[in-house]
Amino acid sequence: MNKQPSRTIKVDTLARVEGEGALYVKLKGDQVQDVKLKIYEPPRFFEAFLRGRHFSEIPDIVARICGICPIAYQMSAVHAIERALGISIDPSVRLLRRLFYCGEWIESHTLHVYMLHAPDFLGYPDALTMARDHQAIVQQGLRLKKIGNRIVALMGGREIHPVSAAVGGFYKAPSRSALKDLMDELKWALDASLSTARWVSGLDFPNFEQDYEFVSLCHPEEYPFNEGRIVSNRGLNIDASEYEDNFTEQHVQHSNALHSVLRGRGSYMVGPMARFNLNFDKLPAVAQQAARDCGLQAPCRNPFRSIVVRAIELVFACHEALRVIREYEPPAAPRMQACARASTGRAATEAPRGLLYHRYELDQDGLIASAKIVPPTSQNQKRIEEDLWHFVSQVATRPADEITRKCEQAVRNYDPCISCATHFLRLHLERG
C-alpha cells in the first residue's frame, strides 16, 4: 500500500508583514490538511484604552495603533465621532482629508510594492538583496515614498504620529502656497507611478484565481477614501451604521486577532483589489488607461496581481493629490465646533489595506463609553487562510523551501498589518 508522507511547513516569523505573525501548513501528500495564519503579538487593548477619554483625544490616540496607517485610524475616528455629534464638515476640509489620505496611500503602497512584495516576484529573499541588482528601481521607490511623507508631514503637523486631525476638521489648515510647493514633485510622482504600474505588470504571476466576495466603500462620484456606502459584488449595499448587523467577528483558537465574516456568508476580501473591482468606473481616465495598458480588468480575481492594483492606486493617489491642490481654497475656519452629547457614531474609511470600521458611544460629557475598531487585516484574515488552502495544493509537490516562499508571497498579497489586527477579546470562562 502506498502511504503518502505527511509534511508540515512552519514559518515561525513572517517577514515583511507589519507586526508579527506565523504560518502553519500541514500537508499529506499533495493534500492540504490544515492551514493556520497565527498572530502572536499580544492583544493591543486599544478599545479598552479609549474608554473614559474625551472624544477630542481620540484622533491622537488611535493614530498610534499603526505606524504605517495612522491617517486611516484618524479618519475613521473623526468621521464616526462627527456622525455621533451631527457635525458637517467644510467642503475644503473634506478636500484636505482626501489629500491626507493620498499621502498615506502613496507612502504605504510604495513601501509594499517596492520593498515588501517585489522581492517575491523577482526571486530575492529581501529588498536589501534586491537593491544590489535594482538600484534605479529602489531609488524611484524612495523618491515616491518621500512625496507621500511630505504630504503627511504637511497635513499632519509631523511625519510620525500626525497630530493635526481633529473632530470637525483640522487644528490648522495649510495655506495654498504650502500645498502648491508639492506640485512639481507630485507631477513627477504621477509619471513615476505610471512607470511603476508598467514595471509590475511585467512580473510573473501564478495562475491562481478565487471567487471572492469583494467589499469596499462606494461613492457615487469618486474613488472612495472617507465616504460612501459599504458594498460588495454580491449585493451588499449598506450604510456604515449597519456594519455590525451584517458583519461579525469570530475568535479562533490560533490567533489573537478576530476573524471577520459576513453573517451567513463567510469570508470576504477588503483592500485595493476590492476597491478597484467595485470602483473602476470612478478612477480618473489616466488610472483607467494605465490599468488597461497593464492588462488589468475589473474584476481581477488573482490576488497575486494585487501588486499591479496597488500601482494603479498609486497613479490615482498622485492624480487625486494634484486635483485637490489645484481646487483647494482654505476653509473659513479649519474646524467646526463640536459639542458633547450622548450619542453613538459609526464610520468606515478606506485604509491602504482596506475597509476600517470604527464605532464610538459617547456619554453626555463627550467621554467614550465604548469603542469598537475592526481593522482591514482582521477582515481579510479568514480569506488569507482560504487562499492558502487552495494555493498550497497547487504547489504541494514542490520542495518545502519553495512552498514556504510561495505561501509567504500569498500572505503578502494582502499586505497584512498584523499589529493592527490584534485587539482585545473579552473571554468568559465557565467551569463545570
Add this chain to the structure above:
Amino acid sequence: MTLRIIGCGNVDRGDDAAGVLVARRLLALGVESFGAETSEQSGESFSLMDCWIGFEHVILVDAIAPNGTPGVVEVWNAHTAELREDLFPCSTHAFGLREAVELARTMNRLPQLLQIYGIEGKQFSFNTPLSPEVEHAVESVAQQLLELARTMARR
C-alpha cells in the same frame, strides 16, 4: 561638520521609546545652540534615509533587543560594521533601522559619518513604562551626545 541626532522608536511601547526620549532630552538641554539638529522618527527605513540627507555626521539612537542587560549602550560605526539582525527586531515594521542602514550602504547613501547608539531594552509592550535601567541610559546617552555636540561646536 553638521550633526543630526535622530531618535527612533515608539513612545507608547515601553523601552522602545529610548531613542525618541534621547532626542527630546537633547532638545531640552539646548543641543541646538551648538549647531546640532534633532529629529524623532518611527524607525521606518525610507523616512530615516530621507532624514539624514544633507548631514555629514548623523547619530541614530534606538532601542535594541533584550539580552539580559537592560540599559547597556552599544555604539557602532556604520562604515565599519554591519548591524546585527537579531539586535534590531523591535520595530513594528519589518523594514526598520537596520534595513535603512544596510540599504543606504548598498546604494552609497550613507552619510560621511553614521554612528548608531543602541540602548538595550527590557519591556516593549504597549502602554508599559520605561524601565529604570533604560531611563538611566537615556540620560547618560543624552549627556554624552550633548558633550559631543559641544566639542564639535568648539572646533
